[in-house]
Amino acid sequence: MDSLEAIEQLKDLIEDRKSFDKDKIWDRDIEALKIGIAAIEKQIPxxxxxxxxxxxxxxxxxxxxxxxxxxxxxxxxxxxxxxxxxxxxxxxxxx
Ligand SMILES: [Zn+2]
Structure with a gap:
Protein backbone atom coordinates (compact mmCIF):
# COMPACT_ATOMS: atom_id res chain seq x y z
CA MET A 1 0.00 0.00 0.00
CA ASP A 2 1.41 3.40 -0.91
CA SER A 3 0.63 6.76 0.69
CA LEU A 4 -2.21 7.63 -1.69
CA GLU A 5 -3.87 4.26 -1.10
CA ALA A 6 -3.48 4.72 2.67
CA ILE A 7 -5.21 8.11 2.42
CA GLU A 8 -8.10 6.56 0.47
CA GLN A 9 -8.37 3.79 3.06
CA LEU A 10 -8.51 6.32 5.90
CA LYS A 11 -11.13 8.39 4.03
CA ASP A 12 -13.22 5.23 3.65
CA LEU A 13 -12.96 4.69 7.40
CA ILE A 14 -14.20 8.24 8.03
CA GLU A 15 -17.22 7.64 5.76
CA ASP A 16 -17.82 4.32 7.51
CA ARG A 17 -17.76 5.99 10.94
CA LYS A 18 -20.00 8.84 9.77
CA SER A 19 -22.57 6.43 8.36
CA PHE A 20 -23.64 5.21 11.81
CA ASP A 21 -22.66 8.16 13.99
CA LYS A 22 -26.00 9.64 14.98
CA ASP A 23 -24.82 9.94 18.59
CA LYS A 24 -21.44 11.44 17.64
CA ILE A 25 -19.64 8.65 19.50
CA TRP A 26 -17.07 8.38 16.70
CA ASP A 27 -16.16 12.07 16.63
CA ARG A 28 -12.73 11.44 18.14
CA ASP A 29 -12.04 8.58 15.72
CA ILE A 30 -12.99 10.83 12.82
CA GLU A 31 -10.82 13.67 14.12
CA ALA A 32 -7.84 11.32 14.54
CA LEU A 33 -8.31 9.91 11.03
CA LYS A 34 -8.39 13.43 9.57
CA ILE A 35 -5.18 14.33 11.40
CA GLY A 36 -3.59 11.15 10.05
CA ILE A 37 -4.63 11.97 6.50
CA ALA A 38 -3.21 15.51 6.81
CA ALA A 39 0.08 14.12 8.16
CA ILE A 40 0.43 11.65 5.28
CA GLU A 41 -0.49 14.32 2.71
CA LYS A 42 2.34 16.53 4.00
CA GLN A 43 4.82 13.73 3.33
CA ILE A 44 3.87 13.53 -0.36
CA PRO A 45 6.08 16.08 -2.17
ZN1 LIG B 1 4.19 25.63 3.65
Whole structure:
Protein backbone atom coordinates (compact mmCIF):
# COMPACT_ATOMS: atom_id res chain seq x y z
CA MET A 1 0.00 0.00 0.00
CA ASP A 2 1.41 3.40 -0.91
CA SER A 3 0.63 6.76 0.69
CA LEU A 4 -2.21 7.63 -1.69
CA GLU A 5 -3.87 4.26 -1.10
CA ALA A 6 -3.48 4.72 2.67
CA ILE A 7 -5.21 8.11 2.42
CA GLU A 8 -8.10 6.56 0.47
CA GLN A 9 -8.37 3.79 3.06
CA LEU A 10 -8.51 6.32 5.90
CA LYS A 11 -11.13 8.39 4.03
CA ASP A 12 -13.22 5.23 3.65
CA LEU A 13 -12.96 4.69 7.40
CA ILE A 14 -14.20 8.24 8.03
CA GLU A 15 -17.22 7.64 5.76
CA ASP A 16 -17.82 4.32 7.51
CA ARG A 17 -17.76 5.99 10.94
CA LYS A 18 -20.00 8.84 9.77
CA SER A 19 -22.57 6.43 8.36
CA PHE A 20 -23.64 5.21 11.81
CA ASP A 21 -22.66 8.16 13.99
CA LYS A 22 -26.00 9.64 14.98
CA ASP A 23 -24.82 9.94 18.59
CA LYS A 24 -21.44 11.44 17.64
CA ILE A 25 -19.64 8.65 19.50
CA TRP A 26 -17.07 8.38 16.70
CA ASP A 27 -16.16 12.07 16.63
CA ARG A 28 -12.73 11.44 18.14
CA ASP A 29 -12.04 8.58 15.72
CA ILE A 30 -12.99 10.83 12.82
CA GLU A 31 -10.82 13.67 14.12
CA ALA A 32 -7.84 11.32 14.54
CA LEU A 33 -8.31 9.91 11.03
CA LYS A 34 -8.39 13.43 9.57
CA ILE A 35 -5.18 14.33 11.40
CA GLY A 36 -3.59 11.15 10.05
CA ILE A 37 -4.63 11.97 6.50
CA ALA A 38 -3.21 15.51 6.81
CA ALA A 39 0.08 14.12 8.16
CA ILE A 40 0.43 11.65 5.28
CA GLU A 41 -0.49 14.32 2.71
CA LYS A 42 2.34 16.53 4.00
CA GLN A 43 4.82 13.73 3.33
CA ILE A 44 3.87 13.53 -0.36
CA PRO A 45 6.08 16.08 -2.17
CA UNK A 46 4.17 18.87 -3.88
CA UNK A 47 5.66 21.24 -6.46
CA UNK A 48 6.66 24.74 -5.47
CA UNK A 49 5.28 27.53 -7.64
CA UNK A 50 6.62 30.86 -8.86
CA UNK A 51 5.11 34.11 -7.63
CA UNK A 52 5.91 37.76 -8.37
CA UNK A 53 3.01 39.60 -6.78
CA UNK A 54 1.78 40.17 -3.28
CA UNK A 55 -1.30 42.06 -2.05
CA UNK A 56 -2.04 43.20 -5.60
CA UNK A 57 1.45 44.64 -6.22
CA UNK A 58 3.54 43.13 -9.04
CA UNK A 59 7.31 43.04 -8.55
CA UNK A 60 10.09 42.85 -11.16
CA UNK A 61 11.54 39.88 -9.32
CA UNK A 62 9.94 36.68 -8.13
CA UNK A 63 10.19 33.92 -5.59
CA UNK A 64 9.09 30.36 -5.03
CA UNK A 65 6.19 29.54 -2.74
CA UNK A 66 4.94 26.55 -0.80
CA UNK A 67 1.87 25.01 -2.51
CA UNK A 68 0.28 24.30 0.87
CA UNK A 69 0.64 27.51 2.91
CA UNK A 70 1.80 29.91 0.13
CA UNK A 71 4.77 31.13 2.18
CA UNK A 72 8.03 31.93 0.39
CA UNK A 73 10.54 29.05 0.22
CA UNK A 74 14.27 29.21 -0.58
CA UNK A 75 15.06 27.89 -4.08
CA UNK A 76 18.82 28.32 -3.51
CA UNK A 77 18.76 25.65 -0.80
CA UNK A 78 15.87 23.77 -2.46
CA UNK A 79 14.40 22.92 0.90
CA UNK A 80 12.95 19.43 1.15
CA UNK A 81 10.26 20.65 3.53
CA UNK A 82 8.48 23.98 3.95
CA UNK A 83 9.82 25.66 7.12
CA UNK A 84 6.41 27.20 7.76
CA UNK A 85 4.04 24.25 7.48
CA UNK A 86 6.20 21.13 7.00
CA UNK A 87 4.89 20.25 3.54
CA UNK A 88 7.33 18.05 1.57
CA UNK A 89 8.46 20.05 -1.45
CA UNK A 90 9.30 19.08 -5.01
CA UNK A 91 11.46 21.25 -7.27
CA UNK A 92 11.38 21.31 -11.04
CA UNK A 93 8.87 19.79 -13.41
CA UNK A 94 6.23 17.29 -12.39
CA UNK A 95 6.82 13.82 -13.74
ZN1 LIG B 1 4.19 25.63 3.65
Missing amino acids: KSTYWENSKNGKIYDFGWFCCPKCNEMVDDFEEWKFCPSCGQALKWGEDE
